[in-house]
Amino acid sequence: MEQTELQVEIPSVLKQTSCQNIKGFDCVDYGNGNNPNPLENAISDKESYGESIAGSKITKLELQEVVIISLPASPSGLHIGQTKLVLHSEKCENTDQNDTKNPYPQLAKQKKFHSQPILVRENGDRKVVHSEAIRDHRFDPFKTWSGRLERQISNLRGKATQEPDIEAGASERDEIEEAPGVDRYFDALEGPELDTLRATEVSVLPEDEKWPFLLRFPVNAFGICLGVSSQAILWKTLNTSPAMSFLHISPMPNLILWWAALALILFVSFVYLLKIVFYFEAVKREYHHPVRVNFFFAPWIACMFMALAVPPSIAVNLRPFIWYILMTPIFILELKIYGQWMSGGQRRLSKVANPSNHLSIVGNFVGALLGANMGLKEGPIFFFAVGLAHYIVLFVTLYQRLPTNAALPKELHPVFFLFVAAPSVACMAWAKIQGDFDYAARIPYFIALFLYMSLAVRVNFFTGIRFSLAWWAYTFPMTGASIATIKYTMAVTNVVTRSLSVCLSAISTFTVSTLLVYTIVHAFVLRDLFPNDISIAITRKKPKFSKMLSHFRSSSADSKDFDSSISKNSEI
Amino acid sequence: MEQTELQVEIPSVLKQTSCQNIKGFDCVDYGNGNNPNPLENAISDKESYGESIAGSKITKLELQEVVIISLPASPSGLHIGQTKLVLHSEKCENTDQNDTKNPYPQLAKQKKFHSQPILVRENGDRKVVHSEAIRDHRFDPFKTWSGRLERQISNLRGKATQEPDIEAGASERDEIEEAPGVDRYFDALEGPELDTLRATEVSVLPEDEKWPFLLRFPVNAFGICLGVSSQAILWKTLNTSPAMSFLHISPMPNLILWWAALALILFVSFVYLLKIVFYFEAVKREYHHPVRVNFFFAPWIACMFMALAVPPSIAVNLRPFIWYILMTPIFILELKIYGQWMSGGQRRLSKVANPSNHLSIVGNFVGALLGANMGLKEGPIFFFAVGLAHYIVLFVTLYQRLPTNAALPKELHPVFFLFVAAPSVACMAWAKIQGDFDYAARIPYFIALFLYMSLAVRVNFFTGIRFSLAWWAYTFPMTGASIATIKYTMAVTNVVTRSLSVCLSAISTFTVSTLLVYTIVHAFVLRDLFPNDISIAITRKKPKFSKMLSHFRSSSADSKDFDSSISKNSEI
């Protein structure tokens, strides 16, 4: 099933990228099973690669010009690589540089952050040589294997002219090898999801091209699974709840949604697994991203949603061992992340607090609910307790809006709906543990309801926020609130609670449908569902002033200004 | 009944203001019902008003001097208006100004913040012309209608000489029209209740005169209603509680206090309603004041106290619809204010946290208690849950004393007693919801008791804090603790709890009585119960250095220094 979707999705992206003369979407082809071993391909490419480099050397020597080589790379076999040779002729008035290897050392340094063709725009007499056989190396640092291996082999062949390139590549690798500190993420990015590059920052990866699909596939994609699987639970509850029997909901929506969610989870997991395999560096950077890390809980929560939403026709009672399997990664992640909050350092809570942290809390309550559904007792209470303690901490911290949480937006943003998630799941979990929707369950339920209303009256603020895949994750709290309302209606059945249940269910289904339409439009019409994932492409250190400058210049400046600014900078 | 009190209070204030040659207390006369339409009066005044302006023009032209006109205004008909023409003769050495309209543009600009007679004190040859027909315009910006209308009419008549005045008035209006940002309140004011102007700030309204009564009537006045109505509950509880029957309290104190509280609420509400009608701008500024806004919960809480204190002889069971009516404004205010806390911006909790925020929490618990008393179930739990969640947030935030809450005083201040309010009402609410003073009710009760003791041992710190009307609001937590203690005594009846009940009741009654005496002394002897409400008179933007300077100079400087400082400033 996911194969089908693969075929639908990929070509569309391919078409687009090929227009831009870039072959970035090059490793998902493994999905077809053609080249299971990227190492082989990488090695087999060396022949032609070496030759093209030699060729570029000649060009350089002839023209006595600055040559900036941007080598597109891919870990796969079926690539249409290319090399851009950017030639930059300049008068060397005050300098006496005969070193053919690197006549402009400052520019060489510059280069490592600007493999995007900045200079191309800056003077006229440039030549861009496209060579099918030469791979794009710009994405190498994020790759798991290829880059390093290839270079080692090249080195063995002893190519002198390649030296400066290797040097630059090495420092670029140094730049990326270690994920940036959490401070860098806050310094370099902005927005409530920390996904927009600040004006003063430069990206490690080319900003004006489309990256390889896997690099653009964020862990946020699991949010879609959360959205769809929670809908499956909602429709199961609508179907099975006696209080809602007046609606006569058939079991079909649950069944369909469950299968759809299953397919989605399998597909997203598979693609993300590919990313882990081929772009481990990128995954590492997502994991170190203070907001993104919370989405690493999403796959497991989605799986638990699947277990909760399982149609009665497929299974009635699930085996407890599933619970243990699903809770293990959540528990390990929690040990890691809550420990970071508490034990301080860069990732202390007062620094990273963000509504998306709710994702790392809600797992506890979902786990408690699932465990209690399976008839377990102590395990669910354990996770309920852990969730409660950390929820109080997070709730207070987020409500306080510490001065250090400057990244949070002033306006309402969909991410705020995550506030509703934890209490609405918590009330269901407690009701299940206690066996009754008692006062202790109603308190979190009413808190969720109040937060929901508090956000709903501010909903007009939404205008002007651009769509993002992460929004999917912000729908499941609505669905959770609807389900909790139905559970509450089972305890307090009257016309008000019934209406509320219907209302909230309708709103949540409507929201999910709208989002689905949006997603489809962005995926197939606008073809920007997966934009370049800037969050993972920040530099490890603050870019120096000259780099920022050149970054600004890249659109409008002429080469004269550019040179003078660089020379000034170097004087300083 | 409130008419009587009106007649008692107003004349005393009138006498005082008339000594100062200012007719500030001018719009309460509507209370007599003579002129229900202020618009008519405003228009009918125009004739004489225009004439006096013309007269002042002549004076100006003759003397070639700076004329600063302070026009007292009133929206009512029965006013004894006046005009102050402050004549300021100066040699114009270095300037060549023939413009008769505004010979000193700098001073004209200066003027708009200093309609108080600054220059009057600065040179000897001044003339103050009193004209019955001319109104005091200084308070116009805070008025709902008059100012704008009058000016429009004047403009239609096309009086050229009035131009500079209008200009100044327009910018003054701009200054005030939009309420200041919350930052300005923190910057411009100090003290635990943010009610004192910092030394570096200037007031929009004249600081050295008494303002119109309505402008000086703060929303804090509802605190008196809280204090008296909570006493009514206390004496009802003392009368009806079996555990306290050994005291043989008659139902009379409850009855008297209830009627007194009712009268107070009606009177305060009526006067405040007048303020809303005539000085909406001032009300708006109170609503934007980060501390004062919490007092907007007070009227509704006072009403709920009245419902709780209703003497058995008047009604035994109240109808639930009253609860719904009273909870609606509280719910709306909460959506607004809690939303501001969470969704950030200038009013985020870490910025505005102050013990007075408890007033915005305690309404939930009072509502829960009242609802449970009326036999409701889900509604009270809803408000209890909302209150609990936000109380935890507020309690932690206030206890932490974040570095951003610099406005809070180091010493104990009566406002800290609000800490006791929420838990003592919460325990009663829970006991009523649960139908039993169980452990869950005892925990908040004991927290309240500990906080009470913690504050009581620090009570000597009070020395040296000047009396304020807001103190009334700080008595009801004591009364609440007493009532909670009586309820607890009903659950755990022994000599210790009985003594505690008697003790706390005595303390709270004593405190309220003392405060009553204070209030009467301040109202009728010292006549400063309602001082100028500086909190609402801050400028929208930080005053410029020259304004601050002239503000400082206003007491001691001579005109030479003043001029040189201005010229220096303008050079800068």
Added chain:
Amino acid sequence: MEQTELQVEIPSVLKQTSCQNIKGFDCVDYGNGNNPNPLENAISDKESYGESIAGSKITKLELQEVVIISLPASPSGLHIGQTKLVLHSEKCENTDQNDTKNPYPQLAKQKKFHSQPILVRENGDRKVVHSEAIRDHRFDPFKTWSGRLERQISNLRGKATQEPDIEAGASERDEIEEAPGVDRYFDALEGPELDTLRATEVSVLPEDEKWPFLLRFPVNAFGICLGVSSQAILWKTLNTSPAMSFLHISPMPNLILWWAALALILFVSFVYLLKIVFYFEAVKREYHHPVRVNFFFAPWIACMFMALAVPPSIAVNLRPFIWYILMTPIFILELKIYGQWMSGGQRRLSKVANPSNHLSIVGNFVGALLGANMGLKEGPIFFFAVGLAHYIVLFVTLYQRLPTNAALPKELHPVFFLFVAAPSVACMAWAKIQGDFDYAARIPYFIALFLYMSLAVRVNFFTGIRFSLAWWAYTFPMTGASIATIKYTMAVTNVVTRSLSVCLSAISTFTVSTLLVYTIVHAFVLRDLFPNDISIAITRKKPKFSKMLSHFRSSSADSKDFDSSISKNSEI
């Protein structure tokens, strides 16, 4: 029994100090009861003291040199006092100073912070005169009586030559009399326990010598009592709990540990009492230390542990009056310390938050547990409620890691184990109050368990932290978690819980044993169990630059630089 230990411990310290030619350990001799009245001794010493001062005057006059007198002092009779006359010969080139009393006023000022022989190292021609009859005055400011009295008597005798010395002594006394503000502790000290002097700071007391034993005996020593007495509870629980009967633990370990703990408490209390009597100033400074103050709860908690651990063979039911006696100091301390948190000022929670604050919370839960064990009801709930409220505040604050809590270490430190203490005791207290290990008890238990695991996985971070006496206090949370696990095992008896009980008990006993070995090694082999307690020796004000400089210079600089730096400083 404590006499025996006294004899074992003291001589070893004596030997060491005598090698350094300092008689600092001079007042514990009172333990032998020889001189119960230190005042008498102080007076009787005056004769010889006055003579030696006279002698030092002659030396000064003869040599025309700077004389810095460091007078070792002791409050007791059996002392081997000494005087250091540090002679400093210098050419006075630009100054014309004939004043024989104080030729270098700048140096005299300097001196008051550097009674340690700084200048001794700085030039060669120095003479150090040792006189048995003269006492070491350097520790006088921390003494309760001696210093002041002696000086008053000397003054009466009218010794002119002593004047500069008295002056210096007086300002030194001023320096110490008032304990430093809490800001000074944070500025001057570092480390998670604020016990290391920052590089830029100087100590009031000599850093390079061993101080009198009592000055080095910190309140942290009560931590040992906590560690041992909690072990006694553990072994009592292992012995009496039916769920652990399969281990067949004899009642002997409990009995032995209880007696050992009792002896320890008596000994530590006795020594600390001596400190209070003779070095009240030092105790005051410990009480003002933001971390150390929490250890003032330790004696009372240890006593409660003793009451909980009382072997069944000694007593089965304890009388409730013991509870009231033990809770009184805890209650008073809480009123004081929680009040400081809330009412702001320098000791507000956002400033002093530190895991050691848990010690000031856990007393509530231990009190609640003990009270419930004794059959009390309301008292335990009172303390449980107070503990709960403040625990939530502290837990959130510590988890947030506010930017103001910069003193906390990034790495895990044993102090973090205090996190486990409060919830593990709280669960037992609630289970006892409720009479059942219900859900409300399991929630804190599971929170404790999670925190324990969260810390345990980080345990490798411990490497490289130097041993401190305070570690003992960090073992009782582990023991508490073990006991709570056994209680939980009684509610949920299965192989997992039993294994967990055995495991945690083994870990806690192992930890305590290891710490015991460490302590013995440090006490008797390395003889550094009680190092100089720098925390109490910080200066009241930030040392001036010249002092810091001279402090740095004290090891390597020559006198020329030293003088020039001082003259430069005075010019500035």
